[in-house]
Amino acid sequence: MSGRQEDIVICRCEEITLGEIREWIAKGYETFDELKRVLRVGMGPCQGRGCREMILREISAKTGAPMADIDPGTFRPPAKPVKLAVLAEGGDK
Amino acid sequence: MSATLEAASLGCHVTLVDSDLALGGQLIKQTHKFFGSKDERAGTRGFKISEILLEELNSYKGTVEVHTNCTATGFYKEDGVVSCVIGEDEYFRIKPEKIVMATGAQERLLPFPNNHLPGVYGAGAVQTLMNVYGVVPGKKVLMVGAGNIGLIVSYQLMQAGVEIAGIVEAMDKVGGYWVHAAKTRRLGVPIYLRHTIREALGDKIVEGAVIQEIDDRFQPTGKEIKIDADVICMAVGLTPTCELLWQAGCEMVFVPQLCGHVAQRDLFMRTSHKDIWVAGDASGIEEASAAMVEGRIAGVGVAKALGHGEASEHSGRLEEFKRRLADLRGGEVGQKICQGISCCTVNEWGV
Numbered sequence: 132m133s134g135r136q137e138d139i140v141i142c143r144c145e146e147i148t149l150g151e152i153r154e155w156i157a158k159g160y161e162t163f164d165e166l167k168r169v170l171r172v173g174m175g176p177c178q179g180r181g182c183r184e185m186i187l188r189e190i191s192a193k194t195g196a197p198m199a200d201i202d203p204g205t206f207r208p209p210a211k212p213v214k215l216a217v218l219a220e221g222g223d224k
Numbered sequence: 225m226s227a228t229l230e231a232a233s234l235g236c237h238v239t240l241v242d243s244d245l246a247l248g249g250q251l252i253k254q255t256h257k258f259f260g261s262k263d264e265r266a267g268t269r270g271f272k273i274s275e276i277l278l279e280e281l282n283s284y285k286g287t288v289e290v291h292t293n294c295t296a297t298g299f300y301k302e303d304g305v306v307s308c309v310i311g312e313d314e315y316f317r318i319k320p321e322k323i324v325m326a327t328g329a330q331e332r333l334l335p336f337p338n339n340h341l342p343g344v345y346g347a348g349a350v351q352t353l354m355n356v357y358g359v360v361p362g363k364k365v366l367m368v369g370a371g372n373i374g375l376i377v378s379y380q381l382m383q384a385g386v387e388i389a390g391i392v393e394a395m396d397k398v399g400g401y402w403v404h405a406a407k408t409r410r411l412g413v414p415i416y417l418r419h420t421i422r423e424a425l426g427d428k429i430v431e432g433a434v435i436q437e438i439d440d441r442f443q444p445t446g447k448e449i450k451i452d453a454d455v456i457c458m459a460v461g462l463t464p465t466c467e468l469l470w471q472a473g474c475e476m477v478f479v480p481q482l483c484g485h486v487a488q489r490d491l492f493m494r495t496s497h498k499d500i501w502v503a504g505d506a507s508g509i510e511e512a513s514a515a516m517v518e519g520r521i522a523g524v525g526v527a528k529a530l531g532h533g534e535a536s537e538h539s540g541r542l543e544e545f546k547r548r549l550a551d552l553r554g555g556e557v558g559q560k561i562c563q564g565i566s567c568c569t570v571n572e573w574g575v
Binding site for chain 1: 296297468471477
């Protein structure tokens with residue numbers, strides 16, 4: 132069962148598994164933003180809506196830090212994908 | 225919608241953007257009758273409540289502009305501009321004087337092997353499929369979570385002729401209302417308390433699941449039970465959707481009773497950002513009735529800040545809405561919510 136656990140896909144957009152996330156937490160990457168930089172978790176179309184909480188819980192479980200103390204990372208616009216062509220057209224209102 | 229109505233009733237011009245195709249949020253898929261108090265239309269079905277609100281909204285045609293299928297994708301704190309995308313091909317920017325962020329919630333997921341297989345659904349998705357589009361998700365469903373959503377969706381699946389293989393609940397008692405649990409039990413659905421889902425079975429699609437009893441520390445113990453099902457429906461809770469609040473730099477705090485990070489707010493639901501209010505599930509997971517009252521409060525708050533309406537009217541309405549919230553939060557669940565809210569409420573923002 133434990134091998135199967137490692138294969139669970141946590142970030143579906145970037146296809147990052149629980150095993151990969153655990154491996155990098157063990158190396159000392161203990162914040163969401165650090166994991167984002169090395170693994171691209173939360174950088175796909177859903178911008179972390181699906182995986183952020185599961186990753187924060189994993190960090191909490193591995194480091195012993197309570198959820199309240201774990202930085203959920205930086206949020207930047209846009210919150211969902213926007214086509215560049217649409218952006219280029221401007222859109223003043 | 226509630227915030228819009230309240231603000232409009234005091235004379236504000238409102239632009240309402242919603243990412244769904246129809247206004248009403250979760251109400252449009254809620255075919256069950258509401259509980260709570262008479263003030264909040266207890267006994268009325270959810271989708272009927274959204275119709276009532278929509279009708280009320282139509283009386284403000286001159287001052288309320290509505291965009292559906294329109295997502296607010298960004299708040300730029302440098303200049304207060306909000307970017308919006310209608311569908312995928314139309315983009316506009318708008319600079320409102322005040323903003324109410326009532327962005328709702330997202331469904332929680334659980335990590336277990338094969339949870340990516342087609343056939344693993346969130347309960348909200350199942351409700352949308354069935355109650356909005358009239359499509360059943362499968363033939364035999366394993367429900368994970370015995371809170372109100374898990375119980376109600378199970379019952380609605382059965383009404384649509386879908387078999388429920390069982391309801392799995394990690395706690396040692398049913399989380400939802402007794403009446404909802406009783407309805408499913410009377411139809412012979414097993415409820416597995418102190419159990420969790422270990423994995424989904426299947427090669428290309430869901431063919432079943434393995435569930436297992438858990439101990440006091442939620443660790444699996446005892447024998448594994450194999451369940452046949454072509455759908456696994458996850459009803460394990462929601463978490464507030466707050467991307468825009470984070471982008472705006474609002475002060476946020478993690479409150480377990482409200483199911484995640486939420487914005488700190490004052491009594492009018494104003495956040496630490498002087499131009500941003502919050503309401504509904506985005507401010508903490510609670511029932512729809514309370515969300516609507518909070519929306520009303522935020523609407524009054526915005527009108528007050530913009531100088532619309534008399535001071536006595538603002539305070540009068542606030543008192544009325546506070547009383548209605550207190551009614552809704554009278555029970556055991558309400559106590560937990562009130563504890564949570566006390567962790568993120570300030571009396572007044574020092575400006």
